[in-house]
Amino acid sequence: xxxxxxxxxxxxxxxxxxxxxxxxxxxxxxxxxxxxxxxxxxxxxxxxxxxxxxxxxxxxxxxxxxxxxxxxxxxxxxxxxxxxxxxxxxxxxxxxxxxxxxxxxxxxxxxxxxxxxxxxxxxxxxxxxxxxxxxxxxxxxxxxxxxxxxxxxxxxxxxxxxxxxxxxxxxxxxxxxxxxxxxxxxxxxxxxxxxxxxxxxxxxxxxxxxxxxxxx
Numbered sequence: 001x002x003x004x005x006x007x008x009x010x011x012x013x014x015x016x017x018x019x020x021x022x023x024x025x026x027x028x029x030x031x032x033x034x035x036x037x038x039x040x041x042x043x044x045x046x047x048x049x050x051x052x053x054x055x056x057x058x059x060x061x062x063x064x065x066x067x068x069x070x071x072x073x074x075x076x077x078x079x080x081x082x083x084x085x086x087x088x089x090x091x092x093x094x095x096x097x098x099x100x101x102x103x104x105x106x107x108x109x110x111x112x113x114x115x116x117x118x119x120x121x122x123x124x125x126x127x128x129x130x131x132x133x134x135x136x137x138x139x140x141x142x143x144x145x146x147x148x149x150x151x152x153x154x155x156x157x158x159x160x161x162x163x164x165x166x167x168x169x170x171x172x173x174x175x176x177x178x179x180x181x182x183x184x185x186x187x188x189x190x191x192x193x194x195x196x197x198x199x200x201x202x203x204x205x206x207x208x209x210x211x212x213x214x215x216x
Contacts, residue, residue: 045057
């Protein structure tokens with residue numbers, strides 16, 4: 001676990017360094033430029049369906065990195081093919097600043113049971129809370145809150161996104177994508193891939209459901 005934590009600390013510096021050259025965003029200017037995003041992500045970044053992530057309040061640095069990665073192809077999102085082609089660096093910075101300034105609407109958690117690998121059925125919310133707040137020492141999974149904060153609001157200056165309020169289905173899909181390596185834009189230190197590969201399906205579903213309703 002110590003090695004993962006050390007890698008995470010290094011990644012914090014790497015994320016901050018990687019974005020030094022990005023243009024400063026203007027949220028007011030970004031509102032008009034974000035119109036192209038509204039159909040899928042909502043006018044204020046609160047998307048109407050779990051297939052598309054909520055962008056509101058995720059953090060400007062994180063959003064800007066994702067936009068750059070999607071445009072460059074470092075992060076493959078087929079639904080966004082061509083949508084960013086005509087955006088300049090300033091346009092993308094403004095859009096990121098706008099969505100970061102918006103308030104996310106909580107998706108909410110659901111009470112459910114989930115089956116562990118040993119066949120036991122356990123309380124899904126309780127398991128999600130445990131993974132988020134304490135990790136899993138047996139499989140060297142660190143607590144999610146170490147990077148994403150105890151409230152799930154993330155670490156905006158470091159580029160770690162807010163998880164609180166995001167659709168559970170989307171969080172689950174992204175954790176599985178990191179685990180499978182189909183999403184790999186977490187840097188050379190592979191922080192999310194290193195963590196996700198140790199998570200079971202049950203843990204992924206549980207923690208995704210837990211953060212969807214996480215409040216202050």
